[in-house]
Amino acid sequence: GAVVSQHPSRVICKSGTSVKIECRSLDFQATTMFWYRQFPKKSLMLMATSNEGSKATYEQGVEKDKFLINHASLTLSTLTVTSAHPEDSSFYICSARDGQGGNQPQHFGDGTRLSIL
Amino acid sequence: GNSVTQMEGPVTLSEEAFLTINCTYTATGYPSLFWYVQYPGEGLQLLLKATKADDKGSNKGFEATYRKETTSFHLEKGSVQVSDSAVYFCALSKSGNNRKLIWGLGTSLAVNP
Numbered sequence: 001g002a003v004v005s006q007h008p009s010r011v012i013c014k015s016g017t018s019v020k021i022e023c024r025s026l027d028f029q030a031t032t033m034f035w036y037r038q039f040p041k042k043s044l045m046l047m048a049t050s051n052e053g054s055k056a057t058y059e060q061g062v063e064k065d066k067f068l069i070n071h072a073s074l075t076l077s078t079l080t081v082t083s084a085h086p087e088d089s090s091f092y093i094c095s096a097r098d099g100q101g102g103n104q105p106q107h108f109g110d111g112t113r114l115s116i117l
Numbered sequence: 118g119n120s121v122t123q124m125e126g127p128v129t130l131s132e133e134a135f136l137t138i139n140c141t142y143t144a145t146g147y148p149s150l151f152w153y154v155q156y157p158g159e160g161l162q163l164l165l166k167a168t169k170a171d172d173k174g175s176n177k178g179f180e181a182t183y184r185k186e187t188t189s190f191h192l193e194k195g196s197v198q199v200s201d202s203a204v205y206f207c208a209l210s211k212s213g214n215n216r217k218l219i220w221g222l223g224t225s226l227a228v229n230p
Contacts, residue, residue, distance in 0.1 A: 044220050
C-alpha cells in the first residue's frame with residue numbers, strides 16, 4: 001500500500017531553535033499533503049493543507065509565519081517550526097493523498113514527537 | 118456544517134469480546150467515510166473505508182457499513198485481541214475543498230488478556 005515517511009520521529013531541542021520536519025510519499029505522487037497537530041489524548045487538529053507548487057492554506061488560528069510549509073515536489077513537503085517554544089511541544093503528523101480524482105484516502109506518516117526544553 | 122460524532126471512551130474489553138464503536142455523521146450529499154487506527158506512539162493507519170451508501174468496509178476482522186438512513190458508520194469486530202488496543206478515529210471526507218478529513222474525537226480501546 002501507499003507509504004508516507006515522516007522524519008525525524010523525535011526531536012528534543014532548546015527553546016528558540018527552528019525545527020524542520022519532512023514528509024515524503026515513497027511510492028506515489030502526492031499533489032496534496034496535510035499537516036496535523038495532536039495534543040495528548042485529543043483528536044487531530046488540521047494545521048494546513050499543502051499543494052505542490054503553491055502556498056499552503058492554513059486553518060484559522062494557525063500562525064503561518066510560525067509554521068512554515070513548503071511543498072516543492074510531488075513527493076516532499078516540509079514543516080518548519082520557527083523559533084520553537086515549549087508550548088509548541090506536540091505530536092505533529094503529516095498525511096498525503098494519492099492522486100487527485102476519486103475518493104482516495106489520506107495516508108499518514110508515523111508522526112514526529114517534538115519536545116522543546 | 119459537516120461533523121463526526123464518536124462514542125466516548127475509553128472502552129475496556131476482555132479478549133475475544135465483541136466490539137462496537139459508534140460513529141454518526143452530519144453532512145450534505147454523499148461523503149466518503151473512514152476509520153483510522155492509531156497504535157500507541159505511532160501515526161494513523163487507514164483501517165477501512167466506504168464511499169457510498171450500503172458499502173461495507175472491512176479489514177483485519179473489523180467491519181463498518183455506510184448507513185445513509187441513520188447517518189452512521191459503526192465499527193465492529195466479532196472477537197477482539199490484545200493487539201487491537203489503540204485509538205480509533207472515525208472521519209468523513211467531502212468532495213471539493215481539497216477533500217479535507219473531518220475527524221471524530223477518537224475512541225480509546227483497551228483489550229485485556
